[in-house]
Amino acid sequence: MPPTDSRRGHRVDAVPGTQHVTVRIDGKVVAETRRPVLVHETGLPVRYYIPPQDVDLALFRGSDTNTTCPYKGIASYWSYGDHNDVAWYYEEPLPSVPEITGHLSFYDTVAEVAVEEA
Numbered sequence: 001m002p003p004t005d006s007r008r009g010h011r012v013d014a015v016p017g018t019q020h021v022t023v024r025i026d027g028k029v030v031a032e033t034r035r036p037v038l039v040h041e042t043g044l045p046v047r048y049y050i051p052p053q054d055v056d057l058a059l060f061r062g063s064d065t066n067t068t069c070p071y072k073g074i075a076s077y078w079s080y081g082d083h084n085d086v087a088w089y090y091e092e093p094l095p096s097v098p099e100i101t102g103h104l105s106f107y108d109t110v111a112e113v114a115v116e117e118a
Helices: none
Strands: 010-016 020-025 028-033 037-041 047-049 060-069 073-080 083-089 104-106 111-116
Touching (some): 060 083
Antiparallel strands (some): 020 028, 020 111, 037 047, 060 073
16 A cells, blocks of 8 residues: 555655666766656655666765655765765665665756656
8 A cells, every 4th residue: 555644645656667767967877777666756746766776876976965754764865076965865765665765866957867668
């Protein structure tokens, strides 16, 4: 059963996908996968979470930033070049969304996230 906050009707559904997702920052491909996890969350656009093995982490540096989502847990961040906190991940997400553990999602204000249906 998908996690739902009955007080607010908030839902978070994390489902495996087969889309071909390519992420570029400043024109450079930094991630590419055919096994994203799609996160559908009330009030937000679908987010594509990419396995860390499909991200060129050598291009990124860890950030000291942490935020808390009441539906997913504590997020940590990665920075790229002059761009701070361009991607986030949940090292230990809440038990309701284990599928996103360690996967990265990118801010589309900095990264170009291209999705091709399988």
